[in-house]
Amino acid sequence: xxxxxxxxxxxxxxxxxxxxxxxxxxxxxxxxxxxxxxxxxxxxxxxxxxxxxxxxxxxxxxxxxxxxxxxxxxxxxxxxxxxxxxxxxxxxxxxxxxxxxxxxxxxxxxxxxxxxxxxxxxxxxxxxxxxxxxxxxxxxxxxxxxxxxxxxxxxxxxxxxxxxxxxxxxxxxxxxxxxxxxxxxxxxxxxxxxxxxxxxxxxxxxxxxxxxxxxxxxxx
Numbered sequence: 001x002x003x004x005x006x007x008x009x010x011x012x013x014x015x016x017x018x019x020x021x022x023x024x025x026x027x028x029x030x031x032x033x034x035x036x037x038x039x040x041x042x043x044x045x046x047x048x049x050x051x052x053x054x055x056x057x058x059x060x061x062x063x064x065x066x067x068x069x070x071x072x073x074x075x076x077x078x079x080x081x082x083x084x085x086x087x088x089x090x091x092x093x094x095x096x097x098x099x100x101x102x103x104x105x106x107x108x109x110x111x112x113x114x115x116x117x118x119x120x121x122x123x124x125x126x127x128x129x130x131x132x133x134x135x136x137x138x139x140x141x142x143x144x145x146x147x148x149x150x151x152x153x154x155x156x157x158x159x160x161x162x163x164x165x166x167x168x169x170x171x172x173x174x175x176x177x178x179x180x181x182x183x184x185x186x187x188x189x190x191x192x193x194x195x196x197x198x199x200x201x202x203x204x205x206x207x208x209x210x211x212x213x214x215x216x217x218x219x220x
Contacts, residue, residue: 037061045077052081056088068095086116090125097129105129120150127159136163147179154184 041058044051059074072095078088093108109126112119127142140163146156161176 049077050081052078052085052088055081056085056091059088059091063091063094063098068098071095084115086112086119086122089115090119090122093122093125093129097125102129102133106133118149120146120153120156123149124153124156124159127156127163131159131163136167139163140167152183154180154182157183 038058038061041054041061044054045058048054055074055078059071059078062068062074063071072092075088075092075095078085079092082088089108089112093105093112096102096108097105106126106129109122109129112122113126116122123142123146127139127146130136130139130142140160143156143160143163147153147160150156157176157180161173161180164170164173164176
């Protein structure tokens with residue numbers, strides 16, 4: 001099973017200067033909810049260093065913890081065992097993205113999509129990098145693809161909304177935010193009734209109902 005690990009992702013979005021909204025999505029695989037997943041994956045790798053899923057999942061633990069060096073080492077270990085492992089390539093891209101190496105991050109997300117064009121997280125993650133680079137039309141294409149592949153992908157709906165807001169398509173942005181809230185109604189990053197008002201200036205905010213959001217995407 002693939003999915004997002006909690007809400008931690010490398011690029012934070014701020015609500016009213018306080019709340020962090022994360023944009024990327026961490027891909028990992030697990031078959032059960034273990035009491036101590038780190039121990040499980042460590043034990044697996046001790047027995048079989050080529051266990052690429054275990055290496056990827058242990059890397060996800062370290063990435064969520066903020067230990068980027070150890071996470072990258074483990075993702076590379078996974079990819080040595082299986083070079084076309086889409087989830088590992090996607091997660092390696094998140095390490096680069098979190099360090100501000102956006103071109104490298106985009107290349108890894110593209111590698112992941114060449115390996116598996118149906119990986120929603122990689123589409124969302126590539127969209128966030130393209131958005132940061134001001135390539136909003138391309139970013140929107142990937143967010144569109146992400147929600148087509150996984151209609152319940154709340155963060156991708158939210159990212160769609162941010163890009164649509166930035167390009168002046170406010171009614172469509174409001175609809176995207178509503179979809180995000182539909183699938184993640186308790187999300188602290190988006191709340192309110194879906195009515196939006198854009199303020200387009202450096203360090204700009206978006207007002208969504210009673211909540212303010214800070215978007216890292218440039219205005220156009």
